[in-house]
Amino acid sequence: MARRRPASTTLRVALLGCGNVGLALYELLTEPVQRAALAERTGLTFDVVGIAVTSTKPVRSSAPWFDASLLTTDAASLVLRPDVDVVVEVMGGIDGTVDLLDAALRSGASVVSANKALLAVHGRRLSQLAYDHGADLRYEAAVAGAIPILRVLRDALAGEQVHRVMGIVNGTTNFILSTMAAGGGDYAAVLEQAQRLGLAERDPAADVLGTDAAAKAAILASLAFDCKVTTKDVHCEGITEVTAADVAFARDLGFAVKLLAVCELLDGDELSVRVHPTMVPLDHPLAAVDGAFNAVFVEGASCGELMLYGRGAGGRPTASAVLGDLVEVARSMRRGGTPDVPLAPKVRPRRPLAAIASAFYLTIDVADRPGVLAEVTAIFGRHGVSIRSMEQLDLAGEARLVFVTHVALEGAMAATVKDLRRCRVVDRVGTLLRVIEGDQN
């Protein structure tokens, strides 16, 4: 279908949600200087014509010109209003929300969303729906906040053969791991601190278990490799088992521990998408990404290594990304013409986790007596996992063995861990961390 053109020189925006991000966006869209700049840069004036909220309690905006008459609790009617050109979704949720976006796109309105959980499941279908109805769907803010990584993958790298994308895409876990690395205490204490600072939710599960990062990994992989990837395709391990001792040991070995989203195209075609705590060499650009910052590292056949770094969350940085999308929608509506060819997503085989190669870090607490080391290392050997380095720390009555392996298959390492758990001289098997080797980069 031909692209819808704006009815006049105005782009009429409906906002779904008026929390942190929605309010920051409203202020960016309506502040007079900013509004004039937007009109100049797009040829269209931006007007907010309605704001859907869940309750009618007053909105606390710092903008004195905030227009409370725009508020409505009837989101379903708002998205279908004929005077809405673009619907901005910053309300969150999946099931009810996707119906609203669906309805908006079917009516020919464009959609800008910051909702990673929704897009990691419904992104491909909504993109096709947008194309079928001559509308745009944009969701830069869904991954890594203000960092324009989706746009770079879709546009700047459209001619590039990207083979790996690695991202620090969750600020909460990065703050926790950075603080642990700076000697801030063990996991539980630092999580509490993050909660006090408002950097972690009261229920931190989505962050610390890696599911938030997994949704973003799915979106990154589906754009980088042009195939359908949903959260279910992502192997996901969180940071709840990482100890301060692990982080300190990693640092002594020359590594920072980061929760990485890793998207790979192996041997040119097989897909692997994983989220797990990873040891990153200190001289790797991702190692220096601390606190609540995010970064995405891309490797391509011609561009080589490329990294984008910035604020991954927060009202204004997220609103900035939404605003960038709105500018793009405005320019595209004003321009008219034939929409871009939608990519027919490729069907790519998934490489099973067991067949992924990596180096590993593993700690094992054992009884402190002769012969134990031989017994333990024999288990590694039995599965063909070759040990690069081992260090022994004395604990009260037992010893902690800290192993770093050479590159081995995940399957072999999993079998090793299983046998170690069964081994009578082993008291406890600690965290398994993947290790990025310095020479890989």
Add this chain to the structure above:
Amino acid sequence: MARRRPASTTLRVALLGCGNVGLALYELLTEPVQRAALAERTGLTFDVVGIAVTSTKPVRSSAPWFDASLLTTDAASLVLRPDVDVVVEVMGGIDGTVDLLDAALRSGASVVSANKALLAVHGRRLSQLAYDHGADLRYEAAVAGAIPILRVLRDALAGEQVHRVMGIVNGTTNFILSTMAAGGGDYAAVLEQAQRLGLAERDPAADVLGTDAAAKAAILASLAFDCKVTTKDVHCEGITEVTAADVAFARDLGFAVKLLAVCELLDGDELSVRVHPTMVPLDHPLAAVDGAFNAVFVEGASCGELMLYGRGAGGRPTASAVLGDLVEVARSMRRGGTPDVPLAPKVRPRRPLAAIASAFYLTIDVADRPGVLAEVTAIFGRHGVSIRSMEQLDLAGEARLVFVTHVALEGAMAATVKDLRRCRVVDRVGTLLRVIEGDQN
């Protein structure tokens, strides 16, 4: 004028120049797998229809399918061929080259160029010419190689109020400074090493004097702040006076020395664009950008800090950026419609260098006797430059004073340096480095 549409489903490309970048690009455009991927992602097949070279000596391509019959020494005729949709300029030069691009745009062909020196002078005029003839002008490869910074400024940050852009945009000087920091020797020795490694030209002037970085700074500033900025507007100091002792001292103080291109919009409207060696705090993301890598750090009102990092030079990374532009031209031609509104460049006042505020690093060699320090510091005081720290090193028969100042005006500091040079107890005034304070970020 309405945008030109391609005559068929083919995008016909003329290459001007077949050096490192031209050859890498030819191979990317013609390699079968890559060619199929481009067709899929743009809806158009890319065909190279001619390659302008300066001499007819054989081109050494690693592609067995290289078609020597495409070569011509008649660039002027090539750009006017009616079967050329887009002209890619990777030949360099300014005066003769700009006439070719001019002719191409007037004939309605789009232009992709990697020529920073040309664009820093003629960019605005060529952009207007492109718009007037329904063509596109793109030049991502002109600044920071494979890093898509121009696109991010133009598109992703189009809704953002950017107030500062700082870039490490010259790989040669960054390699030299990084190597000096790693204890690799003094400036002259490291420059020789860079020349041996092919990282510096035989005549390194454009790199080490900062003029290459100044051209890129002009392009960055004109995009970030939407105004006409040419190389002449850029205050430019190179790295030839930076000594290994300065770099080592900076490191002890917690800084890395980088040649920075700094583009600022001060008090919301006044422009300042400068290139100079700068002390960057070690915990700033730019400090970790080593060797031949480039990075551009952007600060905006909503997005906060954003950094893009990657390969700033080399045949394939540069060709990758050109290819990204070609994909954009292809999509835009296929799409048709009304071209984007060209921005009427704003006239912004220039803030004179003397009125720019900064902290400074300065070394002064003095006679080693009582009363000298009082005399020297009195000169700082007379110009209102407040000293934050001073360290004294013993040299044979004299002393080296290493000063770091609080923030002062460039004018006051220049007057201080002038008086220090005249002072009878001062034997030598060393390098003046600007210092980015940790708390500025």
